Amino acid sequence: MTSAEATARVLPALQAIVGPEGVRQGAEVAAYRLDAVAPGAAVLPRDEGEVSRTLLVASQHGLGVVPWGRGAHQSVGRLPIRYDLALDLARLNRVLAYEPADMTVTVQAGVGVEELQRRLGEAGQFLALDPPLADRATVGGVVAANLNGPLRCRYGTVRDLVLEIRVAQADGTITKAGARVVKNATAYDLTKLHVGALGTLGVILETTLRVQPRPAVERGWWLIGGNLERCHDLALRLLGSHLAPNRVELLDGTSGPVCGAPGPGPALTASFAGVQEAVADQAATLKRLAEETGLRVAAMDNGPAVWRTLQDFPWRSHDDASAGRIQWRASVLPSDCAKAMRALRDAAAPNGIAMAATVAHGALRGELIAPSLQATAAGLTAAREAVGALGGFLVVMAAPAPIRATLDLWGPAPDGAGLMRQLKAAFDATQVLNAGRFAGGI
Amino acid sequence: MTPQTRRRLLHACQEIVGADGVVSAPDELRVYERDALTTHHRATPDLVVLPTSTDQVASVVRVCATAGVPIVPRGAGTGLSGGAIATAGGVLIVLTRMNRILDIDLPNRTATVEAGCVNLAISRAVTPRGFFFAPDPASQQASTIGGNVAENAGGPHCLKYGATKNHVLGATVVLPSGEIVQFGGRLADQPGYDLLGLFVGSEGTLGICTEVIVRLLPLPQAVKTILGVFRSVEEASNAVSGIIARGIVPVALEMIDQETTQAVEAYAHAGYPLDAGAVLLIELEGRSAEVATEAFEVEQECRAHGCLDARVAQNEEERALLWKGRKSAAGAFGRMTRNYYHQDAVVPRTKLAAVLQEIAAIGVQYGVRVPNVFHAGDGNIHPLLCYDDRVPGQFERAMAAGDEIMRCCIRAGGTVSGEHGIGLEKREYLRLMYSDDDLAAMQRVRAVLDPVGNCNPGKIFPEARHAEASP
Numbered sequence: 001m002t003s004a005e006a007t008a009r010v011l012p013a014l015q016a017i018v019g020p021e022g023v024r025q026g027a028e029v030a031a032y033r034l035d036a037v038a039p040g041a042a043v044l045p046r047d048e049g050e051v052s053r054t055l056l057v058a059s060q061h062g063l064g065v066v067p068w069g070r071g072a073h074q075s076v077g078r079l080p081i082r083y084d085l086a087l088d089l090a091r092l093n094r095v096l097a098y099e100p101a102d103m104t105v106t107v108q109a110g111v112g113v114e115e116l117q118r119r120l121g122e123a124g125q126f127l128a129l130d131p132p133l134a135d136r137a138t139v140g141g142v143v144a145a146n147l148n149g150p151l152r153c154r155y156g157t158v159r160d161l162v163l164e165i166r167v168a169q170a171d172g173t174i175t176k177a178g179a180r181v182v183k184n185a186t187a188y189d190l191t192k193l194h195v196g197a198l199g200t201l202g203v204i205l206e207t208t209l210r211v212q213p214r215p216a217v218e219r220g221w222w223l224i225g226g227n228l229e230r231c232h233d234l235a236l237r238l239l240g241s242h243l244a245p246n247r248v249e250l251l252d253g254t255s256g257p258v259c260g261a262p263g264p265g266p267a268l269t270a271s272f273a274g275v276q277e278a279v280a281d282q283a284a285t286l287k288r289l290a291e292e293t294g295l296r297v298a299a300m301d302n303g304p305a306v307w308r309t310l311q312d313f314p315w316r317s318h319d320d321a322s323a324g325r326i327q328w329r330a331s332v333l334p335s336d337c338a339k340a341m342r343a344l345r346d347a348a349a350p351n352g353i354a355m356a357a358t359v360a361h362g363a364l365r366g367e368l369i370a371p372s373l374q375a376t377a378a379g380l381t382a383a384r385e386a387v388g389a390l391g392g393f394l395v396v397m398a399a400p401a402p403i404r405a406t407l408d409l410w411g412p413a414p415d416g417a418g419l420m421r422q423l424k425a426a427f428d429a430t431q432v433l434n435a436g437r438f439a440g441g442i
Numbered sequence: 443m444t445p446q447t448r449r450r451l452l453h454a455c456q457e458i459v460g461a462d463g464v465v466s467a468p469d470e471l472r473v474y475e476r477d478a479l480t481t482h483h484r485a486t487p488d489l490v491v492l493p494t495s496t497d498q499v500a501s502v503v504r505v506c507a508t509a510g511v512p513i514v515p516r517g518a519g520t521g522l523s524g525g526a527i528a529t530a531g532g533v534l535i536v537l538t539r540m541n542r543i544l545d546i547d548l549p550n551r552t553a554t555v556e557a558g559c560v561n562l563a564i565s566r567a568v569t570p571r572g573f574f575f576a577p578d579p580a581s582q583q584a585s586t587i588g589g590n591v592a593e594n595a596g597g598p599h600c601l602k603y604g605a606t607k608n609h610v611l612g613a614t615v616v617l618p619s620g621e622i623v624q625f626g627g628r629l630a631d632q633p634g635y636d637l638l639g640l641f642v643g644s645e646g647t648l649g650i651c652t653e654v655i656v657r658l659l660p661l662p663q664a665v666k667t668i669l670g671v672f673r674s675v676e677e678a679s680n681a682v683s684g685i686i687a688r689g690i691v692p693v694a695l696e697m698i699d700q701e702t703t704q705a706v707e708a709y710a711h712a713g714y715p716l717d718a719g720a721v722l723l724i725e726l727e728g729r730s731a732e733v734a735t736e737a738f739e740v741e742q743e744c745r746a747h748g749c750l751d752a753r754v755a756q757n758e759e760e761r762a763l764l765w766k767g768r769k770s771a772a773g774a775f776g777r778m779t780r781n782y783y784h785q786d787a788v789v790p791r792t793k794l795a796a797v798l799q800e801i802a803a804i805g806v807q808y809g810v811r812v813p814n815v816f817h818a819g820d821g822n823i824h825p826l827l828c829y830d831d832r833v834p835g836q837f838e839r840a841m842a843a844g845d846e847i848m849r850c851c852i853r854a855g856g857t858v859s860g861e862h863g864i865g866l867e868k869r870e871y872l873r874l875m876y877s878d879d880d881l882a883a884m885q886r887v888r889a890v891l892d893p894v895g896n897c898n899p900g901k902i903f904p905e906a907r908h909a910e911a912s913p
Contacts, residue, residue: 146631213688419623
C-alpha cells in the first residue's frame with residue numbers, strides 16, 4: 001500500500017481528531033517533503049490530547065510518523081522506512097509557565113526559539129542555547145535534534161538545560177520525566193533519552209528549561225595572524241585558565257572570511273560576557289596571552305552579527321542549492337582540534353572545506369564543497385577517515401538529495417547500539433516514530 | 443539463598459577476587475547491613491565481595507547472574523536513601539578497593555577514576571595544578587564517585603555548576619548480565635541515545651559503574667563568602683529570591699535556621715549569631731571584578747530585606763570558619779537530638795518562604811522539632827526530623843511529619859528528592875510525582891538493561907499496587 005492509500009483510509013479519523021483544518025493533503029504536503037518523499041498527509045494537533053489520539057490511530061494502522069517543528073533541521077538522519085504522516089506541532093505554541101525568579105520556563109514543543117528568547121529577554125533572562133537557524137527552529141525540534149551552538153562553551157548543551165520533558169509515546173501514551181525544578185534526583189532521568197533522539201522514542205510535547213540571567217555586556221575579539229596550531233594553543237590556554245570565556249571558536253578553511261574574520265587564514269574568536277569591569281579585565285589578560293602566543297588581537301565591532309553567522313554556520317549555506325555541499329559535525333578531543341582540522345583540510349583537497357570548532361568540547365562542524373556530487377561523496381569518506389584516525393567520529397547533518405541515500409550519514413554504530421535498539425523496541429515496537437532515521441539503524 | 447548456593451558463590455567469588463576480597467562471617471557481614479539511612483530498614487547481605495578491577499566485577503556479576511542471585515553495588519555507604527541496603531539479600535559488591543585515579547588530562551580537562559575513588563580525592567589531585575571537580579556533596583570526604591554517579595549527588599555548589607550528571611562525561615559499566623559497556627566518553631555529542639545520562643542517578647539498578655570520566659573545571663580567580671544575618675527564615679528566603687532576581691547566580695546560597703545555628707555554634711564556633719532567626723551563607727566565584735560587584739549587590743539585597751548584618755569574610759581563615767559551621771551541621775545535629783531523619787526535597791525558589799512556614803506548622807502539629815539547613819538557592823531543602831527512639835511514639839510522629847512535608851513540597855510544584863535519591867526511603871512518594879504510565883516507562887527502560895530484575899532489587903520503584911487487575 002502506498003503512503004497515500006494508507007493515509008487516505010485514516011483521514012476521516014484524523015479529521016475527527018484535529019478538525020478538518022488540522023489535516024493537510026495534496027499540494028499542501030510538499031512543505032513536509034524529506035528529500036523527494038512527501039507524506040500522505042500532515043496533521044496539526046491543537047493540544048497534547050490530539051497528538052496522543054493521532055499517534056494511536058497511526059500506530060493502529062501501521063503508519064510511519066515524522067514529528068515536525070518548522071522543518072529547519074529535518075536534513076538530519078536517513079529517510080524513515082515509512083513516511084505517511086507529518087505530525088506538525090506548530091499549534092502547540094504556548095509558553096505554559098514562566099516565573100523569572102525560579103529561572104525556569106515551561107513551553108510547548110512548537111514554540112519558536114527566537115520567540116522564547118524575546119519573551120525571556122523582557123525579564124532580563126535568556127535561554128543559554130544558540131542552535132543554528134534559531135529563527136526557524138522550535139524548542140521541541142532543538143531538543144529532539146540536540147542542536148547546540150558556540151554558547152555551549154560556557155553554558156553546556158541541551159541536556160544540561162532540560163529539566164522536564166513530556167512526550168507522547170508511539171501508541172499515544174503521554175508520560176513525563178524529570179521535574180519543573182532546577183535540581184532533581186527522582187528515579188530515572190528519562191529526559192536524557194529524548195534529548196537528541198530525533199523523536200524516535202516519543203514525540204516531545206513540552207519541556208521545562210533552565211534559563212539564565214542575561215549578562216550585562218558581551219564583547220568579542222578576533223585573534224589572527226598565526227597558523228592553526230597557534231590559534232588552537234591560545235584557545236586551550238584560555239579554556240584552562242581562570243578566565244570565563246563565553247564563546248571560543250576556532251575557524252579554518254574558508255570559514256573565517258565567511259564569518260567576518262578580518263583577513264584570510266585560520267582565526268580564533270573569543271568573547272567574554274558579564275559586568276563591564278570583568279569583561280575589560282579579561283580582555284587585558286586575553287591580549288597578554290595572545291602576545292605570548294604570537295597572535296594579533298582585533299576587537300570585534302559587530303559582535304552580534306558575527307555570533308549569528310557563527311551560530312548558523314554551516315547550516316545557512318545549505319539554503320544555496322549548489323551541487324556538492326555536505327554539512328557535517330565531528331568530535332575529537334579538545335586538544336586534537338587543530339590536528340583534526342589540518343587532517344580534514346588535507347582530506348578535502350583539492351576541493352574546498354570550511355569549518356569551525358567549539359574547542360571547549362572538541363565539537364567541529366563544517367561543510368565540504370566540491371564541484372560534483374561524486375567528488376563530495378569521496379571527500380566525505382576521506383574526511384571521516386581523517387577524523388577516525390584521531391579516535392573521533394563524523395556525522396553528516398545535511399547533504400544533497402541525489403546522494404543522501406548513498407552516504408553513510410551516521411558512521412559506525414555507537415557503543416551500546418544493541419541496548420539502544422532494544423530501547424527503541426521497548427517504546428516503539430511497531431516502528432511508528434521516525435523509524436530508520438537515527439544512528440545504529442534505529 | 444540456600445546454604446549450597448551460598449557456599450558455591452563463596453568459592454566462586456574467592457576464585458575471582460581472592461580470599462581476602464570476600465566477607466562471609468556473619469558478624470563481619472553485619473557491618474554492611476545498612477548505609478547512612480538509619481530510619482527505615484536494615485538487611486544483611488549473604489556475601490560481600492570487594493573486587494579490584496572491572497574484570498573482577500564483571501566476573502562476580504556473571505557468577506551471580508548464573509546463580510540467579512541479587513547484586514547490590516556499594517561505595518562508601520554514605521547514601522541517605524538506603525540504596526546500598528541488600529533488602530533482598532544476595533551479593534553486595536563493594537567498590538572501595540577500586541579507588542585509583544587512572545588518568546588526569548589537563549589539556550582536555552578530564553580525569554578518569556575508578557568508581558571507588560573518593561570525591562574529594564579528585565579535587566585534591568588537581569587543585570595544585572589549578573583545577574577542581576565541582577560536585578561537592580556534604581559526604582565528599584568519604585563518598586565515592588561511583589556512589590555520586592548512582593545518586594546524581596549534588597552539594598552546595600550545584601547552584602552554579604550543576605549536579606554530578608553535568609560533570610560526568612563517561613562511565614564504564616558492568617551490566618547485570620556481566621557484559622562490560624562504555625556509556626558516553628571523552629568525545630562530545632556521540633550519536634545514539636544518551637545512555638550515560640540515563641545511567642547517572644539510576645541508583646545502581648541498571649548496572650555497576652567501575653570507571654568514571656569526569657570533567658574538571660579551572661579554579662576561579664576569586665571567591666567571596668558573605669554571611670547574611672536575618673530576623674526570620676521568611677526574610678532570608680525573600681533575600682534569596684531578591685539576589686536571584688538581580689541576575690546574580692552565586693555558587694552557593696545556603697540557609698541555616700536558628701535552631702541549627704545554635705547547635706552549630708556550640709560545636710564549631712563558626713561565628714554565627716545566636717539570636718538570628720536565620721543566616722544565609724552566600725558564596726560568589728568568578729573574576730575578581732565580577733565578584734566584587736556582585737558582593738556589593740548581594741549585601742544591598744540582604745539589607746533591602748531587613749538583614750541585621752551582612753559581612754564578607756575578609757580572608758581565607760574567616761571563609762573557612764563560615765563554611766565549617768555549615769559543614770558541621772550534620773555533626774551538630776548529634777548534640778541536638780538522639781535520633782534524626784534527614785530529608786531532601788526541592789521546591790521552586792519562589793515557593794520557599796511559604797513552604798518553610800508550612801513545614802514549621804507541620805512540626806508544631808506533630809510535636810516534632812524540624813531544624814533546617816539547606817541549599818536555598820536552588821530550593822533544595824533538608825528538613826531534619828528530630829526524635830528519640832526511646833520515647834514511644836516519637837519515631838512514628840517524626841515519620842508522619844516527614845510524610846506531610848513531602849506532600850507539601852509536591853503541592854508546591856516540587857520534587858521528593860534533589861540529591862539523595864529515592865532508594866528505599868521514598869519509593870512510595872514517587873506516585874505523588876509520576877503517573878503509572880510515567881513509572882511504566884521507567885520500568886520498560888529497566889527491563890532492557892536488567893531484564894531479570896536482580897540488579898539492586900527493591901529500590902526506587904513503589905511496590906506494585908494490589909487489586910488493580912481485578913475487574
